[in-house]
Amino acid sequence: MxxxxxxxxxxxxxxxxxxxxxxxxxxxxxxxxxxxxxxxxxxxxxxxxxxxxxxxxxxxxxxxxxxxxxxxxxxxxxxxxxxxxxxxxxxxxxxxxxxxxxxxxxxxxxVPDLDDASQLPRGKLRHVWWLLQHINQVSAKLFQPHRYLSLYERMVNSKGRSGSRQCVSDKATKRARYKLWVLTDPDTGYTVQVSARTGRRVQPGPHGLAFDLVCDLCAIYLDQGYKIFMYNFYPSARLFCHLLERRTVACGTTGKDRRGFPAELKDTLWGEKAGRGDIRWLRNRNILYLQWKDRRVVNMMSTMHTANQKVTAERKGSTWTQISVPKPLLIHDYNAGMLGVDKSEQMIECYSVLMRSVHWWKTLFFHCIDIAC
Known part of the structure; x- marks a missing residue:
């Protein structure tokens, strides 16, 4: 604190x-x-x-x-x-x-309602916007994050009816839930900042929703030398260059179809022929694009690593013997940085105060109680 x-x-x-x-x-x-x-x-x-x-x-x-x-x-x-x-x-x-x-x-x-929805970047959240802002302000006031930050999405179960609700089938439960964007401290699992999404009706900025979310959640932590880890929804060349300009480095998984991803790394033939532990990489505009073959090809972006930094990972061989596989330090640091997600989810989900409510915004109210607990 x-x-x-x-x-x-x-x-x-x-x-x-x-x-x-x-x-x-x-x-x-x-x-x-x-x-x-x-x-x-x-x-x-x-x-x-x-x-x-x-x-x-x-x-x-x-x-x-x-x-x-x-x-x-x-x-x-x-x-x-x-x-x-x-x-x-x-x-x-x-x-x-x-x-x-x-x-x-x-x-x-x-909770205090904002009558003028035009004041909100997300108009549907006027019923709970005050409380979300209050939680964010108190979180930032009471706790200074360590060197690393983790960005991810958190799904909150709900039975309320709202256009903000989404049904995500590839998650643990196939039910309608609200998507929250969360910034956490990996060392403690502390929820640093939280932002809610209200669906596709709210138009993102010219650089896209992911760019806007990262800039909003990390606004008060830019220009301080933080290292941010994020999963594959967020990373883009434009975002990473912007963060570098704000003295902030970042690392995250990405997809080969992402805009700005080097064409030299998009062919699939390499992944079929590469052995376990093989890598290939390309650096462009201070951004390292790296592919590592484990069971499958993992695509990464980073502005805080070099390609020749490696550690050793233990894997099971074809005969159930232990084998050593070279692993880029980039992958190792990313896995360690995203551990804050598991810690945060564990603390939130152990004793969730979620209650059934017809009013969708009360789901977020109860989740704010979870954060405070």
Whole structure:
């Protein structure tokens, strides 16, 4: 953490750095305002909105605490947390607040809304943009990343309906999920910055979506000598040259069909004839393009390596014997740099507080709680 930080004794102390008293008070004010408007415009006798009492900061913290608790202690249905006459009796929620109050808060929860969508680079995110910006600002204020940074995409499960949602079939689960773009610290798995995508309706800049995302996520860390690792969606010759101009080097996987990839390395005949551990490379405009044959050909781009830097990798031979294969240092460093992705995903997914919600933006609200935890 940055110098000047206090000594923290519990997980709650760290959580309150993100959801501070000011942030909680702001969420309470927005929730109360939305509740009054909703009840006047849409009278209902439902328990969630029938008799509304304004939420206080302490009650909002209790609500968030129960949301976290529900993510840790799993039962088949939400109502069973308050079932006093079954095998689930003795759980914590009935001691904190009635079920009707919890559902009311869950239904009417609101964060500050930006009325003017033109102020947003991503108009659909106006319901949660304030919270995402708040999390990013606090993350940058409290933590100075080490020498390396990792860029990747994170998928958040959701049952909400929105054009921001995507169904990605090659991931672990074939369900609709929101795509977030995340910058992490590889050493700790700390989420440094996060950005959400709202679909194809938002037009990217002249250099493409990947270029815009990298520049947005890394803006406050440019010109400081950082080394950035990224997977194959991001790398391009234009991006790497731009980062070099900003005193930032980068490394990542790429595809042979990517614009700017050298034509000399696009033929497939070399990959069929090359042996395990063989490489070929080409340097153009301070960018190293390298291909390494392992089980298949791996394509890499880097502005922080040379082609003759190598390490030794252990592999299984055809007779299940251990063999040594020369491996470019570029590949070794990339694998080490992207370990932050695994650490970050592990910390997020172990006790996810994701809850079913019709409102798509609440999925991102719950994910912000995951980041703060």
């Amino acid at each position: 940055r110098s000047g930080s206090k000594n923290f004794l519990s997980a709650l102390d760290f959580f309150l750095l993100f959801f501070s008293s000011e942030a909680i008070a702001t969420i309470c004010a927005s929730t109360n305002k939305y509740a009054r408007t909703r009840i006047v415009e849409r009278p209902t006798h439902a328990r969630s909105r029938g008799s509304w009492e304004e939420v206080t900061p302490s009650e909002m913290l209790q609500f968030i605490g129960l949301v976290i608790y529900v993510g840790i202690v799993k039962v088949p249905r939400l109502k069973l947390y308050w079932n006093m006459g079954s095998m689930y009796s003795g759980l914590l929620p009935p001691q904190i607040m009635p079920r009707s109050r919890f559902i009311a808060l869950l239904t009417l929860l609101r």
